[in-house]
Amino acid sequence: MRPYLFILIFLALIVGCGPPNKVGKEQITWAVGKDATGAQGELIKLFESKYPAYKVNMIEMPESASTQHDSYVTYLSTADSSIDIYTIDVIWPAEFAAAEWIIPLDDYFGPIKETDFLKGPIDACIYQGKLYAIPWFTDAGVLYYRKDILREEKLTPPRTWQELIDQAMKLQEKYKVHGFVFQAQQYEGLICNFLEYVWGNGGSIEYNGKFDIANPRARQALQFMVDIIHKYEIAPEGVITYKEEESRQIFTSGRAAFHRNWPYVWAIAQNEAKGSMVKDKVGIIPMVHNAGCKSSSVLGGWNLAISKYSKNKQAAWKFIEFLSSYEAQKLYAIKGGRLPTRKDVYQDEEVLRFAPHYRDFYQVFINARPRPVSPYYSQISDLLQIELHQALTLRKTVEEALIDASKKIEEVVRQQVP
Structure with missing residues (x-):
């Protein structure tokens, strides 16, 4: 290094x-x-x-x-x-x-x-x-969408997980684009995506100052991420190698209907000199959430x-x-x-x-929510990234990945506490 x-x-x-x-x-x-x-x-x-x-x-x-x-x-x-x-x-x-x-x-x-x-x-x-x-x-994490093709199909931008799935599947089939691209490589960006689904499912990974990675709402959130790729197939399998720029390039080149990223994408999407094929064709909405819950973005x-x-x-x-x-x-x-x-x-x-x-x-x-504030957050994040990626690549079940992450994180915390 x-x-x-x-x-x-x-x-x-x-x-x-x-x-x-x-x-x-x-x-x-x-x-x-x-x-x-x-x-x-x-x-x-x-x-x-x-x-x-x-x-x-x-x-x-x-x-x-x-x-x-x-x-x-x-x-x-x-x-x-x-x-x-x-x-x-x-x-x-x-x-x-x-x-x-x-x-x-x-x-x-x-x-x-x-x-x-x-x-x-x-x-x-x-x-x-x-x-x-x-x-x-x-x-703050946001959801970009192709407002031109949603308008063509007379669709209102999605608010819930199910609406995202339904619209992405329809647009993917009709317009021959990827339904949804996001960041699922093993790095910090994967944590951000995961937390937005956990929070958007009414859950958390931290309760009363203690980590609880494998709780039911977190499991449901990670299962949804797995299903996006492998069940509903609205994200390409290559999404497990995408960071911000890999996923952004697909969206701004006109090859995806929906895209989770940070607000910096807006400037590039409006700049044809940067290769954008979607100038004036992009909208932004808050991240989708599970039915009955509220949208939440990572700070x-x-x-x-x-x-x-x-x-x-x-x-x-x-x-x-x-x-x-x-x-x-x-x-x-x-x-x-x-x-x-x-x-x-x-x-x-x-x-x-x-x-x-x-x-x-x-x-x-x-009102974007911060990730856990801790002097050893980076160690916790590194461990969680590994296990989340194991689930997204089907090397482990969602339950196995989160239980293993929970055990490893508990050990890190135990070693740090005097």
């Missing part, structure tokens, strides 16, 4: 976003996930034009959140100072803070400023009463943290302050399709013209 990171840093310094060693410029090295929209490069150019004393070197990390996490852990555990700013998943602040890899930002980011941001993303950045990261963009998003080992902390904060500004979040919302963490951006008329669904979905976004 470590040689891979050195190669990434070398390439960033050689080609990055321009020559990094201009005389007099203070260097900032930023590790961030792959961006299919090009908006991150535009943000860097805007920052450097506004603040010419700084030069940002972007290290583009792999798409997979799980791979990013493992890379960051390997890097930070060596106390390396090459990276100043880490872009971290909403589920990592507690882990990274407990390991003392990132610094508290309370002295930079006062309580008055916190009120400008959505509460959920801010809360996800707090560990033991201290703020360890700044919310950059937030996320996603990414935050900006300063490495404890950075030698450029003040410069790093300057860039973070810019990325979390109204101006930068507006640009990222329009160019990158990312949900702002600043409340006021949701009232911006230009943003609403580009993404009118922001107005209707504001309550969905602010």
